[in-house]
Amino acid sequence: MDWSLVWKAAIALGALAxxxxxxxxxxxxxxxxxxxxxxxELLEAVLGTNCGACGYPGxxxxxxxxxxxxxxxxxxxxxxxxxxxxxxxxxxxxxxxRERGVALVHCKGGLGESSPKAKYQGxxxxxxxxxxxxGGKACRYGCLGLGTCxxxxxVNAIVIDEDHRRWVNREKCTGCGLCVDACPRHLxxxxxxxxxxxxxxxxxxxxxxxxxxxxxxxxACQKCVKACDFDAIYMDQNRAWIDYEKCTQxxxxxxxxxxxxxxxxxxxxxKREKVAASV
Numbered sequence: 143m144d145w146s147l148v149w150k151a152a153i154a155l156g157a158l159a160x161x162x163x164x165x166x167x168x169x170x171x172x173x174x175x176x177x178x179x180x181x182x183e184l185l186e187a188v189l190g191t192n193c194g195a196c197g198y199p200g201x202x203x204x205x206x207x208x209x210x211x212x213x214x215x216x217x218x219x220x221x222x223x224x225x226x227x228x229x230x231x232x233x234x235x236x237x238x239x240r241e242r243g244v245a246l247v248h249c250k251g252g253l254g255e256s257s258p259k260a261k262y263q264g265x266x267x268x269x270x271x272x273x274x275x276x277g278g279k280a281c282r283y284g285c286l287g288l289g290t291c292x293x294x295x296x297v298n299a300i301v302i303d304e305d306h307r308r309w310v311n312r313e314k315c316t317g318c319g320l321c322v323d324a325c326p327r328h329l330x331x332x333x334x335x336x337x338x339x340x341x342x343x344x345x346x347x348x349x350x351x352x353x354x355x356x357x358x359x360x361x362a363c364q365k366c367v368k369a370c371d372f373d374a375i376y377m378d379q380n381r382a383w384i385d386y387e388k389c390t391q392x393x394x395x396x397x398x399x400x401x402x403x404x405x406x407x408x409x410x411x412x413k414r415e416k417v418a419a420s421v
Contacts, residue, residue: 178209180232187228189221193296195318196220208233216240220296222316242317243332245299245310248344249285250403252305256281256356267293272326280355283344285329291321312407338391341382343403348380353401360403366395 184205191201196217198204207213208229216238218225223239230237262271262278268290271277277286287306299314300321312335322330329344343360345352352359362380374388375395382395382404396404 180209181205183232184208184229187232188218188225189296191220191296193220193294193318193320195296195320214238220316220318220320222297241335244312244315244317244335245291245319245321246331246333246340246342247285247291247308247310248329248331248342249283249308250342250358250405251281251284251356252287252303252307254305255358256284257354262286262288269324269326281345281359283327283329283346284356285325285327290324290326291330294320294324296320334386337384337386337389338406338408339384339389339393339396339404340407341384341404343381343401345381346379352380358401358403361401363400365398365400366404369394369398 181202185201188201188205194200196204196213196219198207198213198217201218204213204217208215208217215230215233215235216226218229219242221228222242223237226239227237257280258278259280260275260278262274264270264274266288268277268286268288271286271288276282277288279286285306285308287302287308289302291308292300292302296318297314297316299311299316301309301311303309317332317335319332322332327344333340341360343358345356345359347355347359348362350361352361360381362377362382364377366375366382367377371392371394372388372390374385374390375382376385377383384395391406393406396406
């Protein structure tokens with residue numbers, strides 16, 4: 143074997159590798175996409191869950207929109223006011239705080255309050271259960287309690303207990319609305335954070351028909367409507383609704399409701415303590 147040929151081949155390959163390495167390095171430097179150095183800081187400032195609540199495909203896209211001036215500093219909806227302040231600090235502007243709402247589940251009925259019509263056996267998903275004859279709950283309007291809303295919440299503000307009751311931690315909830323879109327029965331609404339008096343039932347049945355399937359349901363008795371001095375409560379499809387702009391939070395409707403579906407919660411901005419309201 144002629145070892146000189148082996149060495150010459152090795153040297154030639156090494157030279158080619160070095161040449162190509164230099165060419166690639168030059169090309170990378172020449173054609174690299176320059177990024178704003180503030181991008182990394184913005185990515186640290188936002189929630190970072192890529193939840194999509196902001197309307198952008200991910201956190202990086204949202205941060206780039208802020209840098210381009212296409213999005214405001216409050217782009218991170220799920221991050222709440224802390225994210226607004228952090229993004230504003232990076233951008234060197236005054237934070238534009240806005241009062242965000244809080245999620246409300248229009249149902250109080252767990253397994254103990256709402257009778258089952260069948261035993262649902264399947265994946266733990268409200269969307270899946272709804273496709274199979276509406277799951278196992280007798281109330282066709284109530285929460286199935288299997289956790290679809292909980293799974294999409296980027297800040298873990300929704301808890302579901304063993305009785306399939308939903309608990310929204312009002313302190314954690316940022317009002318992003320992802321749970322609203324995820325609920326297959328359209329039970330969740332983002333309401334004003336300072337609204338204390340709330341109706342927590344979605345039943346469209348009336349009277350005894352509603353009571354047969356749930357002990358904590360609106361029976362369309364209209365006692366709350368008659369008790370309100372400000373026309374703030376009205377009936378729509380056999381269930382009570384509150385006009386939050388008219389409501390004075392007096393609580394008269396709570397006192398007359400026979401099934402306790404009108405409740406009062408503690409607004410987090412008035413009483414700074416961790417309160418998980420069962421709504």
